[in-house]
Structures are given as C-alpha cells and as structure tokens.
Amino acid sequence: xxxxxxxxxxxxxxxxRNAHAPYSRFAVGAAVLLDDGTVITGxxxxxxxxxxxxxxxxxxxxxxxAAGRLRDIVAIGVIGGAMDAEGRATGTSPVSPxxxxxxxxxxxxxxxxxxxxxxxxxxxxxAIRTYTVSELLPEAFxxxxxxxx
Numbered sequence: 176x177x178x179x180x181x182x183x184x185x186x187x188x189x190x191x192r193n194a195h196a197p198y199s200r201f202a203v204g205a206a207v208l209l210d211d212g213t214v215i216t217g218x219x220x221x222x223x224x225x226x227x228x229x230x231x232x233x234x235x236x237x238x239x240x241a242a243g244r245l246r247d248i249v250a251i252g253v254i255g256g257a258m259d260a261e262g263r264a265t266g267t268s269p270v271s272p273x274x275x276x277x278x279x280x281x282x283x284x285x286x287x288x289x290x291x292x293x294x295x296x297x298x299x300x301x302a303i304r305t306y307t308v309s310e311l312l313p314e315a316f317x318x319x320x321x322x323x324x
Contacts, residue, residue: 180303183208183252184296190216190231191254191264191298197221202264202298203255205231207239207283209247215239219255231255232276236283246287251280256298264298271295271304277312284308285317285324 183206191204196219203219217234232253239248253276256266272280272293284291290307297303309315318324 176301176303177305179208179250180252180292180294180296180305182206183214183250183294184254184303186214186216187231187252187254187296188264188298190218190235191256192218192262194218194231194258194262194264195220196258198223198225200258201255202258202262203231203253203270204264205235205251205253207235207248208250208252209239209244210249211247213244215242215244230273230276230279232272233279236279239283245283248283248287248291249289250292250294251283252294252296254296254298266298267300267302269295269297269302269304271306272311274312277308278315278317281308281312281315281317285315285319288324 186206194202
C-alpha cells in the first residue's frame with residue numbers, strides 16, 4: 176500500500192462525513208491528488224430528483240477542473256458505505272466507482288495523459304484495493320477518440 180493510497184483514502188473518509196445522502200443513506204467520499212501534492216475532496220450530493228444527484232468522484236474532479244487543474248490529477252481515492260445514525264460511512268469492504276464515475280475519471284486521465292491509479296478503500300479499517308482507470312474501464316471512449324488531449 177503506497178503513502179498516496181493511504182493519504183487519499185483518509186481524505187476520502189473525511190470528505191464522506193459531508194455527504195448529503197438522505198435518500199440512499201450511502202455516504203461516499205473522494206479525494207484527488209494533484210501533481211503538486213494538493214488534495215481536493217468531494218462528497219456525494221443527492222437530490223430528491225434522483226437523476227440530479229452527484230457522485231463524490233464527479234464533485235472532486237469537477238472542483239479540480241473548476242480550478243483549472245483537470246490535467247494535474249495524478250491519483251484518486253474513494254470510499255463509501257451505509258450511513259450510521261451519526262451520518263458516518265460504515266463497512267469494511269472497499270467501494271469502487273460507479274460506471275458514470277469511471278467515465279469521468281477516464282476523462283481526467285486522458286486529459287492528463289496518465290492511466291490514473293484509483294485507490295478504493297473501505298469506510299472503516301485499512302482495506303484498500305488499487306486499480307488503474309484502464310482496468311476499471313477497459314477500451315474507454317474519451318477525449319483521445321475525438322483527437323483531444
């Protein structure tokens with residue numbers, strides 16, 4: 176387990192405490208690492224109109240993009256789990272990004288010219304599984320297919 180994996184999973188756990196998940200009661204936190212060591216976090220944000228909900232990974236990556244740093248993302252960490260009575264994520268199994276988030280992560284990866292590591296952690300404990308974006312989303316369609324990088 177790398178230092179970055181541990182750092183990003185810890186930051187994702189902290190971010191998950193800010194999840195707005197009154198419908199699913201499933202909190203997710205994400206943290207992206209930029210090339211200068213900056214960490215940007217996000218938490219899922221649900222909406223009564225479910226289709227308008229935002230995933231933690233998307234929030235973190237969009238925040239990096241809004242700061243002009245999309246191409247600077249070098250790694251991402253994510254955790255998730257059922258919320259307890261205090262709103263904290265629980266569970267000892269690592270959680271991986273949904274399909275939509277894998278596509279969003281792929282966008283950042285291709286724009287930065289990197290096969291980003293994705294550190295998937297458990298809400299509790301120290302279980303972490305690390306994948307590359309290309310492992311999570313093989314043969315992905317992205318900016319490179321449109322001649323953009």
